Each structure stands twice: as C-alpha cells, then as structure tokens.
Amino acid sequence: MSEDVKDVDRSLYDFVKSEEGYERFDDGLNEEFVRAISEKKDEPEWMLELRLKALDIYHKLEMPANWGPSIEGLDMDHISTYVSPNTEQAASWDDVPEDIKDTFERLGIPEAERTSLAGVGAQYDSELVYHNMREEVAALGVVYSGIEEALHGPYEQMIRDHFMKLVPLTDHKFAALHGAVWSGGSFVYVPKDVSLDFPLQSYFRLNAMGAGQFEHTLIIVEPGADLHFIEGCSAPKYNVANLHAGCVELFVGEGAHLRYSTIENWSKNMYNLNTKRASVAKDARMEWISGSFGSHVSYLYPTTILKGDSSSCEYTGITFAGGGQNLDTGCKMILNGADTRISINAKSISKDGGASTFRSSVVVGSKAERARATVSCASLMLDDQSRSDTIPAMDVRCKSASVGHEATIGRISDDTILYLMSRGIGEEDARTMVVNGFANPVSKELPLEYAVEMNNLIKLEMEGAIG
C-alpha cells in the first residue's frame, strides 16, 4: 500500500487556473441573475417559472437554528452564482481549452475514461466542458448528456416529470437556492433491462474563487437495468468561502440496480450543502458509496425512499474530518414498502481539531411489513482536540418490522501501534495503516482507481498526525 501512495502530493488537487476571459456574474443573488441564467440556457418557460418560484422560497426559508454546523462564514452577497469558462461543451478532450484540459489530466479523468469508464462528464465551474460516452453504450439506448442539452431534445418531458420532484423546492433553504440558480450537471437514462459493464462518471471542478457550483444530476434507471455512477469533485483552496449546493435525484425502476459512488474532496474553504435523494421501486436495489474528505462545512445526507415492496438499500460511507473542518454527514432511509431491507455502515475519523458528526434517520412506515434495518457506525478519534458525535434517529411504526442499531467511539489502541512498530513500521505509517484498515469497508466497494485515490487522501490527511 505504502509504495502506491508515496508519490502523492497536495498539488494534485490544490492548483488554480486563471479566470481570464471567463464570464462571471457579480456576487449576490437576485431575480435578474436567475433570469439571466435561464436566458443563457435558452430554457423552456416552465423551467424559468420553477427557478423564480425557488428563489421566492429561498428567501422565505431559514436554516435550522437548533442543529448542524454553523454556516456563518457563508455570505451569499459574496458568492457568484455563475462563472462560465466561455467554451463550448466538447466531445473530445482535444477540443477542450488547454488549461481546463490540463486540470482534468492532473485529476486523472481522461486516463480513467480510457481504461475503466463507459462515459465521462466534466464540469468546470458552472458549465460542462466535456461530455462523452462510448459508442457501444449509446447503441444500447443509454442517454448520458448535459442536463441543459437534454432539455432541448426528446427527453424534455421526462425531465419535467422528474426535475426537483424527489427533492422539492421547499425541502430546505439550499435546495431552494439550487432550484433557483442550478447550472450544469448530468442527465442519465438507462433503458429497460440494459446493464452497463463500466461505470459512468461525472467530475465537478470548482476553480473560481468565491463562487458557487449548483449542478443537477438526474438519473433514471428503468426496470431491470443496472448502472454504476461515480461522482468526483475537488477545488483549489482559497481564503474566502466557496459554496457547493448541487442536487442529485435518482429514480430506480422495478428490479433495477443503481450504485452511486462519491469521492468528495472539496477544498477546506468550501461549504458543501448538497442534497441527494433516491426513489426505489419494487425489487430494486440502491447502493450509496460515499467518501467525504474535503469541505470546511458539510451537510450531506443521501436519502433513500424505499417505496416498492422488497426493495433494498445499502449505505457505506466514510468521513474524515481534519483541522478546521466540521463535517455533518450520514443518511436518511424511509422504508414504506413491505419486506424492504436497509443496511447502513458508516465510519468517521476525526483529527487535528476536526469535528465529525454522523447523523441518520431510519423511518419505518406503518405499511412496511417485515421490514429489516441494520445500522452500524464506528468513529475513530485520533486525538483529544477533535470531536465525534453520533446522532442516529429511528422512527418505527410497524409491528412486524425490525431495526437494529449499534455504534462505537474509540481510538487506535496503543497495543496495535506498538505491535506494528515492533515489526519495523514507523509510527505514522502504522497509524495510517490502521486508518486505512478502518476505511477498508468503503474502499473495497470502489473501483480500484478510486480506492487508490481514497487511500491517497487518507495518507494525505494522516501526514503529520504524529507529534
């Protein structure tokens, strides 16, 4: 393991490209900006109406005052809601402007596309700059495109039927903000009984200082189909706040399977107020794999609604909170169908004064006969300056349902470190090794390249953890 990660350096994620020639809206939020975004995208009227309604809701809603990390440092008057690199979306990396292409090359996206992906979408600030899918996958009827692009084609009605239906505009303040100023993101449609052998991936890079990224991902997996979708994100670090308020809506049809994997490595000045939700039909299966490493503040709880009988969901997540980070992550599960199953396996690591909170809710409705839920969360404290909280809520209203929950908080035992050191392993490497082992349930669920990336991120975070 250590041989694989030795070459990693922080400049992999933390580099800045010039914004010269970019279009950038003034900081702040008003109706004029919302209309301008809509006009730039030449949207149908219904979408503009949705945006304006969302803006109105945004102004009316408050953030909860009684829970969650502070977002006092986020001032919407100092956030630009739209920054465009002023380039056309390309289907070939050769047609992507050199500095943007270089960004994604450094992040390893084109390489991953060549070796292990069925398609890639790359977003830079507010706009997609690259989108492509293998021809053989397209031949199966799979659609993978920018969401704005799809709005101008035969899928407009489908998008209208699904867009912000799972995540209503009133869900919370930043869901409303997203509805008002969303830009970029992906639309995926997998026809009935089609299985993709390789994953699709969207990568979101926020380069602009003091800007927000508001991409929308809409995935519809028809009955019997199978998809693995990977989402990656990163940004260079600035000394002002950046904002990510994306939205992911997933519709998993009867008997279908969707795995949604995320490695989130936003810079540590980022407020990550993202919303993800899946609706799962009868006999269908949803999997969330989630690695949260970056951001200054995160509110991130993928939500799954098991509405079909015998549907199931697994959530596997890890959160690594270092100095200056307050990461509030977890998941929500709503079991409405009979014989539904869920499994939650969450890990968190806190060090250098970082704060990690695992927050979850498992709601079992009165019609979820024989539903089964297991929740397991483990937290690792690497010093006494950090904090780790576990706040799992359960609401069970069905007599025949069964819910089991367990959680532990502790530290790496001195005996373990001494054992490894007695075999010639340095203390820092020994601790990194234990943390990697702790994270293994998550990394083993990822494709190899991403598991390596996750281990690299752990290695980066663990540097200097001794002393």
Added chain:
Amino acid sequence: MPTITTKLNTPPAQTWNYLKINDVSVELPQIDGDSLTEDDSQLANIACGCGEGAARWMFQIAANRRTIEIEPGDSEENILVDIDVDQAERSCVDLIVGEGAQVKVLVIAHGQEDEENLSSALLRILCKADSKLELTELVSAGASSTHLSGIGMELEQGAHAEVKQYSLGAGLSSMGLAANLVGSNSSLELALRYMSRKQEKLDVNHAVWQRGTSTKATIDASGVLADHAEKNYRATIDLVQGCKGSAGSEQETVLVWGDDVINRTLPTIMCSEDDVAGDHGATIGSVSAEQIEYLAARGLSQDEAELLIARSVLDDALFHMSNETSREAVLRVARDMLGEEEAAELAETSAALEGAGSNE
C-alpha cells in the same frame, strides 16, 4: 388560567425537526410574576433532564418544597416523594448526600382518574464524594393526566448512583433526567422500563455528561408499546474532553406490540476525548421469527411470548416498589392489562421473591 407552550426534554444534540423527536411541547399554566419565589437553593444550578425552563416552572409551581441533607457517613433508606396525580400535586426536593453517605429514594407519581390533571416532581441531587444513591421512580397515572418529572444530579469523586425508572402509564408521562459525572471514578447505572398502552404518550430524555476521569455510565432502556401508544426516547452520553479512561454505554430494547404505535428513538453519543470507549445499541421490533421458532419449540406461542415480555415489565416494577401505594399503583395496571387472576399471581410471585430475598 393562561397557559404557555413550553418545550421539555430537549437533548444536548438535536436533529432534523421534521422527525418531531427534539422535544415535547406541553401547555403549562403561566405563573404570575408577582408570585415568583427566588430559587436560592445551593442546587439551583444543577441541570435537570426536563430542561432549564421546565425545571424553573416546576420549582415555582411546587406547593411542597423541601431540602434533605444526609450527613456524611450516614445511611437513610426511606426518603419518599409521593405525588398524587389525581390531586395534581407538585413537589420539589433538593437532596444533598454527604460524603460517604448512602441513601435510598422512592419517587412515586400515582393516580387513576381519567381527568386532565397536571402533576410534577422536580428532584435535584448532589452526591458528594464516595456517596451512594439508589433512586427508584414510578409513574402510574390516569389516561388523561400529565405528569412531568425533572431530575438532575451531580456526582462527585467516587460517587455512585443507581437509578431505576418505571413508567406504566399516563396520558403524558414526561421524564427528564440529567446526570453530571464531574468527579473522577464516579458512576451511574440508569435503567428505564416502560409499558405504554392505549393512547398514552411517554417522552423521555436522558442526558449524561462524563467529565471526570475514569467515570462509568450505563443506560439501559427497555419496554413495551401496545395499542396506539407513542414513545419518544432520547439518550445522550457526552464524553467531555478530559474524561480520560471513561466509558459510556447505552442500550435500548423495544417490543412493538401494537399495530398503530409511534416509536421514536434518538440514542446519541458525543465525544471530544480520545481515551474513552463509547457505544450504544438498539433493538426495535416484535419477537423475531427465530425467537418465535425457539419459543414454539418450548411450547409458547408468539402471543404468549409477547405477553410474557409485557408481564416482565410489571413484574420488575412490582419487585422494586417498597411501599403499599407504589405496589398498588403497579397492580392496578396489572389488573387492567392482565386481569384479576394474573395480577394476583404477579403479586404472589413478587411477595414470594421478596420473602426469599429477606431470608438470605
């Protein structure tokens, strides 16, 4: 009388408001400003699980306030706080357990009238070094009554508290208990057992702060929800920075016995210290298929098994009641739920066990 909506039982860490688990709202009679009494008790600053506002109200509204001080090294086994819910009695007791002293306290809130009575019991306790406290609390009242219980305790070095709470019924039984383990090697064993039926509502908040080194806390909650009962249970263990060598554990087991129950649970562990061990677990559901199979092999049907579990709550409560009023309060529930014959059998078994205990 004008009322004011007051939120009770708010846990140290809250979560999504739409889950309706962060607190319970109760309409409380507003207290006239002119009749306010200064709370100059030396225990006035002890946090109670019901929350600061509710504790203040309970102090002011209490018709009966007393302070009990147990001298160092003394032993006192008969402290009784008796609340007649049918008479809407409200009481406040401050208890100081001297160094090395041992004390047993029984708090009972009992009633049977189906009327909208509001009673309360506020109990603030300081356990000085190496003292021992055994506290047993019972709530068993009429289906339309509301009983508010607020308990706060502070444990100094080496002090130990063993608390058993039983809630067997009330329109609303609100139980808030907070314990502050400030002294090193102090410890708390907290057990809650409940039986909620019909339209009854049980709302509990347990909050434990472990601040001293090598402190120990265990919270064990179990109970039965039948018919249309509603239960909110919050348990928080906060392992505060500096409490090195401490361990905290929460367990909850719920038998969902009704087709229309609401069962909310929020078991929270907060931690800002690395040299600690914290865990919690919860099991919620009916008797599982495997358990039914096991029991069937021994001649028990699912209904019989569930009844046995329900009966065990009453059995346990009865066994721990030390006076006639409290025993009768338990047996009244037993008669209503199990019938005269079973209740009599329960009483006999309990008496026999007690007798066996006294023979030892």
